[in-house]
Amino acid sequence: MRSSKSAAVRGLLPVIRVLGLLLMLFSSTYLLPIACALIYGDGQHWQFLVSMAINLAIGTLLWLLTRQAKRDIHPREGFLLVALTWVLMSASATLPLMLGIEGLSFTDAMFETVSGVTTTGGTVLTGLDTLAPSLNFWRHQLSWLGGMGIIVLAVAILPLLGVGGMQLYKAETPGPIKDDKLTPRITQTAKSLWLVYIAATFLCAIGFRIAGMSWLDAICHAFATLSLGGASTHDSSFGFFNSPQIEAVAIFFMLFACINFSTHFQVWRSASLRSYWQDAEAKALLALLVAATAIVSVFIWLQGVYPDYWQALRFAAFNLVSIASTTGFANTDYGLWPIFAPLVFLLLSCVVSSSGSTGGGIKMIRMLILFKQSRSEMFTLMHPNAVQVIKLGGKVIPQKVVTAVLGFIHLYSISILLLTFILLATGLDFISSFTAIIASINNTGPGLGVIGPASNFGVLNDFQTWVCTFAMLLGRLEIFTVFVIFTPSFWRD
DSSP states (O other): OHHHHHHHHHHHHHHHHHHHHHHHHHHGGGHHHHHHHHHHTOSOHHHHHHHHHHHHHHHHHHHHHHTTOOOOOOHHHHHHHHHHHHHHHHHHHHHHHHHHSTTOOHHHHHHHHHHHHTTOOOOOOOOGGGSOHHHHHHHHHHHHHHHHOHHHHHHTTGGGGTOOOHHHHHHHSOSSOOOOOSSSSHHHHHHHHHHHHHHHHHHHHHHHHHHTOOHHHHHHHHHHHHTTOOOOSSTTGGGGTOOHHHHHHHHHHHHHHTSOHHHHHHHHHHTOTHHHHHOHHHHHHHHHHHHHHHHHHHHHHHTTSSSSHHHHHHHHHHHHHHHHTTOOOOSSOGGGSOTHHHHHHHHHTTTOSOTTSSOOSSOHHHHHHHHHHHHHHHHHHHOTTOOOOOEETTEEOOHHHHHHHHHHHHHHHHHHHHHHHHHHHTTOOHHHHHHHHHHHHTTOOOOSGGGSTTSOGGGSOHHHHHHHHHHHHHHHTTTHHHHGGGSHHHHOO
16 A cells, blocks of 8 residues: 555656646746836836746746656646646736735635636726736736647647657647647647747737727737637726727637637648638537527617617627637626526537637537437437448547547536535525536636626635636636546546
8 A cells, every 4th residue: 555655656746847847937927027017117027026936936846856757747647737737827826916916815816817827707806997007917918828728838848858748738638539630749739829829819919909909908808819818907898998890800809719729720821711611610600609699689689778780789799709709808788688698698608619729618519529419319219220420520420539528518517507506505696606607617707697797706705716716627627637636546556
């Protein structure tokens, strides 16, 4: 027994070593908010410098203590490393917020940073319009880093330090089909994805600036848009700008970001839009969003929410695309609309985003597979001896993938039910409880009720805040990555 425990401890050393390297790498991300603090003269640069030094010191210490444990990460260790990385990065990122915002508790700071790195966009803060520019920048930068994944960034760099990246990439990258590579080497794959991500962010920032935003707002909202994070520098989110031009730019790039980034790369590499047409997820999500926008806009117009149809279409299109894509921006308090419309928004957030995008939820590919499996089962009832093969995009879907999809959706549904009942047990009303969990586990941002678009998660007590924080991590890490760590077989030698 003792040898088994010591073997387990030795097995954790490579994980701790990589965590140290990641913390050292993460400390470099403080340079941009330091520059922002100096440019705007908000006096927060010292807080970021202290936080940077603490992160670098802890990371260096972890690496020095385990530097001899140099080997590739095994699949089981990859899951543990991913979960620990997201928690550790979120915890370390709380330092500038706690040092810079008077009276901010660790619970609220942790919610804010987890919301950032998981690209949820929910907040407990008020007074964002007057928050120090560098702190606002930090919140959005966290969302941008989390969008493509800190791990995917790391696998492009850590191999140079002797750490293999494939197991990290397969553990963190969302979607049921994870073995397709854009390039032969995982390092090149990560670099390719980041190339598309950075280029799109730059174009989005330019678009926002031309449409009328200040440079700070343009950069921050570009970070939040391409990551589908939904954070804003203003309490009223996009309602602050009240600009159809700015909203049009946001809609375009939100749609871009909820399509698989592998598809974007293929389009860029081939200089042809054919890859979009061949992407079953992209076609399905665009068709679903167009149909849902048409229905909701007509519905709120007929309900008298807006006297003019084109005005109804503007607000329906922006808020539906924002919530369905799991971004979370809002340009009006749609919580005041007839409940059919906002519930449609939230339910769409469960399924719209593609695998390999920066969005959350079940993902469109899983829903397409589930739909085809259901249709296959109904066909089998009529033709018991027929042999059915499930195809998607011209490719045969292996049965193990179908089984994994069914298992994921089961755990996803059970998680929503259990976490909703936990919030109900704390005295929170049903609409607020249910939509808080849906919004958190889908990494969407605002819910309904007391945490609707006109409010935020700051109204929750500490326990409720931690429940939502766990739900955000659970959703961002696609549930299996978290739950597998708590199984007895995971810890058996």
